[in-house]
Amino acid sequence: MTSSRKTFLRASTIFTVLALAAVLAGCKERKDPGFQGWVEADIIFVSPDESGRVTKLSVREGDEVKPGMQIYSVDDELQKADLNQHNATLANAQQTYDRAASLSKTGSGTQANLDSAVSALRVAEARVNTSQTRLARRNGFAPVAGTVQQIYFREGEMVPAQRPVLSIMPPGNMKLRFFVPETQLAKLAIGDEVKVTCDNCAGDLTAKIYFIATTAEYTPPVIYSLDERSKLVYLIQARPNKPASLRVGQPISVFVNAPIPVADKR
Secondary structure (H helix, E strand, O other): OOHHHHHHHHHHHHHHHHHHHHHHHHHHHHOOOOEEEEEEEOOEEEOOOOOEEEEEEOOOOOOEEOOOOEEEEEOOHHHHHHHHHHHHHHHHHHHHHHHHHHHHHHOOOOHHHHHHHHHHHHHHHHHHHHHHHHHHOOEEEOOOOEEEEEEOOOOOOEEOOOOOOEEEEOHHHEEEEEEEEHHHHOOOOOOOEEEEEOOOOOOOOEEEEEEEOOOOEEOOOOOOOOOOOOOEEEEEEEEEOOHHHOOOOOEEEEEOOOOOOHHHHO
């Protein structure tokens, strides 16, 4: 066999070995896809106590809000009329009480009349306070800091009682939901840190487990494969260390005991 022939065979053998190693490596990677899941969030819905027409909307979808910031107003004509009526009743009750108290001091009035006047005055004051609260709540304020996620009713539209005008998503309310089979459940515990990957996500993205279901369920249709559709799994939820880099509904992969950068551990 010539020298060039031997060199060619040696090169072919090396190439074949490398190609086989690459294929085996690829197979190994495919065997460890991680636990599949997605991103969810606990949304805060802001709604009026009573129905009415939206008269002012101070924010748009995507705006950042802070606690106490006014975000919308609902018409308040009925609440103002109700307050005026109770203020008039309070004024009459005050006059009745003053008269009964004066007569009681001179001995001309009875204790029963005074007690009745006191009771009527207290009821009138309570109704005025209630009306003032109803009037104040016609203005909606942000209960938490976050981003306006969605607006359901705009200026001029009627919003039913206790139906949200808009929703707010606080960054800290972002959570990851994924499922693990019973055979892998022993590897996880509340407080554990897991590695998270997704399309175009940061390489140091992690999450801390805060919930592990105590009952099994079937693999959700959004993540099952032909091999997993009949398996029972357990739901696990975790809080990401960088919630601002994730989006609701985004698919993720979770890895247990994956190496975490030293800087991130600190």
